Amino acid sequence: MATRQYTSGNLQRKADFCVTYIPAKSGKIITTIHSKTAVLHESKLHDICSTTLSDLHISHGRLEVTDTGGQYFVLQARIEAVVKAANPKTMAESLPEFKKHAQYKSKADRFRRSRLYLPGNQAKLMLNAGIHKPDAIILDLEDSVVPSEKNTARLIVRNALQTLDFFGAERMVRINQGKTGLKDLEAVIPHNVHLILVPKVETAKQLIEVDEKIQAIRKDCGRKEPVFLMPILESASGILNSLEIAKASKNNVAIAIGLEDYTADIGVERTKQGRESLFARSQVVNAARSAGIQAIDTVFSDVNDEDALRESVREAKEIGFDGKGCIHPRQIKPIHEEFAPTEPEIEKAKKIVRAFDEAEAKGLGVVSLGSEMIDPPVVKRAQNTINLAVATGLVPKNWKRK
């Protein structure tokens, strides 16, 4: 009988690894490494292979590694994936060092204007993603990962969360639907993921199931910080249940809409004008506001059309959305610029915040601007406008002193 072999990766992909493992019951480990840069990397490659195998308690068999220039944490993940494919019951893990720059926290009410989707099995795109300063980075395990790579992608994402610096961007993971999604949670929750995007949510029950699983994992791994949730509504049922879904968990910080699947579900073409989705998008905004969370618009997928992207962000802002999805770093700056408040909005907000400060200093319970009374939600919105203006560089941080 031929010996089974397990492979993760493919030889064509640049800046990655392809790993094949042939288990054996006895004998030594034989590791073969093919690398064009062996003269620079050979000892470290061998090091990573032997440490990873030892973490996973593997002491027999053959490991063949082809290096096309990936990062070591990817090699580690691919080795773990083939070992686990051969031994599905193994609980052992091989983790890269949990770097200090991967340990920062997030906040429920932070900006989520831009969220950059990155395929979970393409670490190359993750390395510098934070440099482009998106509000959030989504390491995607769902639609951008082919089924054959799901198990490896989960480990690559886990290792990326351990080791990479995303320079302050919120660290998000989009999990798969159903049981695969629950497995995804086990891999990422202990590793300082800030927010989980739950795809294709149609009922509150689905979301609660995910939340409960997260709470169980948190308890097991002793994670104190909350894990925020962003359900994505991508069907007619999801839209109609949006309010219930938005209020289903206290960990919800936003709800998002996914228009590709939604338009397919209601049986229409997705158009540039977007009349077909106006109802759904308005519904999401209203559900979010009612639940006191953010509303996030769908992804804009034409990377080369910046004008259309800007137009689409302006429209999203008009409808009431707080953020937009993107798939290329080039889209981040236009999104931030279009979500930025206008000059008159900023001036008005400054007046309101100043009036609030004065009232507070005088110990007054009521804020007024001229003869107008200002309600607390208006003050909060003004403060948000200022924060947004500061984040976009339109107003200096110390604007009150100027």
Next chain:
Amino acid sequence: MGQKLKLVKNAAGRKVPTLVNGVKAIPFKGVGRYSPKGVKAAPPIRSCNDYPSSGNKVVGSLKEALKKCGVKNGMTISNHHHFRNGDLMMNQVFDTAAKMGIKNLRWFPSASFPCHEPMIKHMESGVIHHIEGSLNGPLGNYASDGKMKGLAVLRSHGGRWQAIQDGEVHIDIAIIAAPTADPFGNCTGDRGPSACGLLGFGLADSLYADHVVVVTDNLVDFPCVPWQIQGNNVDHVVVLDKVGEPEKIVSGTTQITKSPDRLFIAELTAKFVKAAGIMQDGFSFQAGAGGTALAFAIYLRELMKEAGVKARFIRGGSTKYLVEMLEEGLTDFILDGQTFDLEGVRSMRENSGHINTSPFTSYNWHGKGNFASILDAVVLGATEVDVNFNANVVTHSDGQMLHGIGGWQNCLFSKCTILPIPSFRNRIPIIVDEVTTLVGPGELIDVIVTERGIAINPKREDLIKATKKSGLPIRKIEEIKEEVDDLVGAPLDKPEFTDEVVGVVKWVDGTVIDSIHKVKQ
């Protein structure tokens, strides 16, 4: 063969040979420390009565031309590289020499490209003894492996001119592929079915070679105007079906980058040029080939428009992006050294704002001044930079020769030299403790722009001061290095070098700044 040579330490602390391919070589003495005296080399005296009074110098074939030039074993044959990867001439020239039974030739191109891979078979059969010129791709690997008989001598474009004028390299036969020529030998590159732009890199060859052969696929009646190479320096004219493929002059290095990280670096570089106060009315800059440098020009153009600033001149290679700036009135002139795309070729023909230059005007060490030092800023690439701002462009960290110097060394003399480079390639950090091969001394390199921050040479206190409050991510070079090392898992293994020398790198003044050794397999 790699050669075991006696090595001495030069002023940069690098060990270099004092004899290169049988010619005495002077070790690098420091920037600006070496100015040889005496008289420049000269071509042999010729008289007009030795040439047809009809002015018709056309001969029947390449073979006939080579024969008339008296081709024989051990000669040096040169050419310009304006067709870049679309050159169809030089493989034919050496095929012809091979058929004629000639051996031990030295090929002295102003640059070589992957299309010249067939030269390997000529080196193996002994037709070519060795190449002195940039070695890319397959030729680079061949030489790095110590298979070439002579040492690779890597020179800058200006250094090539200097070597000819110093008599260090004597050209026996110069081959000048010309997109348009007349029977007298006047020729130009800016028109004809194979138009490639300039022929400036063939100018020195036309002036100093014993024999000059112009090869064209577009023979026009005398006079060919404008002419870039003067027929009075030409011995023979050969007409062939096709001399080059101009669509291939747009090689990999002349396309704009699509990488978001490199675009980001290009944008940071443009912002730096503005913040440092360099971008002022009447300023000048040069952005070389390479995707990031091209993108830099695009970002700078936007900043110039916003600020209403106009440049006096931009040094090309012309590209369609620079041409657009000329057409929009953002610069008075483009000073062309070569041409990187067909839009550049068209504009050069039609727009009088293009000024034809050559390595003599722009780069030559033995000129009475040159244009490179007048530039306010130059944006260049590098394969490695060390914490002392020394840079490498010819080898990679694995010790293999992969790139030519081009005008890179010459450009370092601009008022502000900026290297926009990614901080790592795959798992190889670009900022290192010490460059594998020293090509540019750190004292001439002012700014490194990476996606993880901008490092300014501590010697440039003026730039540090000017950009202090710019909001740009100015960081210490060591700090960026540490961050990247952590990301890619450095330190790396060091390639082990044998004591066999396979090449030398010349400094702009003709001294030897470093040597390249064969890597232990």
